[in-house]
Amino acid sequence: MKRTILLSLMVIVALTLSACGVDSADGSANYSPEEKASISSFAQCLTDAGAAMYGAEWCSHCKAQKALFGDSFEDVLYYECTVEVDACNAAGIEGYPTWVVDGKKYPGEQSFQTLGVLTGCEVPTI
16 A cells, blocks of 8 residues: 555656656756746745755755756755754754745645745746
8 A cells, every 4th residue: 555655656756847847867957948037036036935945965855846946946045954954953854855934844845836825926937
């Protein structure tokens, strides 16, 4: 039963990444210049709204979340928990990735739509 659920989740993640323009071979995003600009504005809005992602460099879900943003992930407030241990402990992070918005934790990968609802940021058109 657990194996079936895990396999189903893996398929859903792969399909989601594929639909979002992420090349599953190397995790890079294939966005048009207009899409990149929209995602960059969204990432900056998330940071301006105080949203932060906590993760670990070895975490496959963190890598997938970063790939969704493409190069614009550099505009996201991000805490690398293998390095910024005190910040992650202070935030009570128990798993990766975890988004924190207005002091509330949202574990797991989050869609642009969910992050937009949580922050009021305009969701990128991709």
